[in-house]
Amino acid sequence: MTQATDQAFYDRADAHIDLANQQIDTLADVGKVSASMTFAASRFSAWISARNFKSGAEMAAAREEIVKYFSDQYRMMLEDNVDEYIDQFDHYVLGKQR
Structure with a gap:
């Protein structure tokens, strides 16, 4: 965790992940929950961008510029998380102790 990323950042992200997990438990369709979460993130990003213009x-x-910024941010975060899951696959996916 960098200094620019405090624990509150991860707490907010975890709250969104918790909601998605609850929806998966209810809907049993990971793809639909994932699509809704991605749509919500893009919709929110468009809204916060729009607030900066007259x-x-x-x-x-x-x-x-807006699309590039958010696309670059998403790609960076996705790459970091995919790398972490590759590194921790046995623990995260298979439930094996480290």
Whole structure:
């Protein structure tokens, strides 16, 4: 954990993951829950971006920058998490003790 990423960051992320896990328990469809969570993250990102502009035209001028920023952030986080799951596969997926 870097200094820029405090425990509250992980607590908020865990709250979203907990909700997704509850929905998986209810729906039993991981793909649909994953799609909804991805949509929600993208919708929220669009909303917080829009708050920084005075008009749709102004936002449209920054569209590529907005999409690149969030795409790069998602890719970086996804790569970090995939690498962690590769490294911890036996523990995370198979439930083996380290």
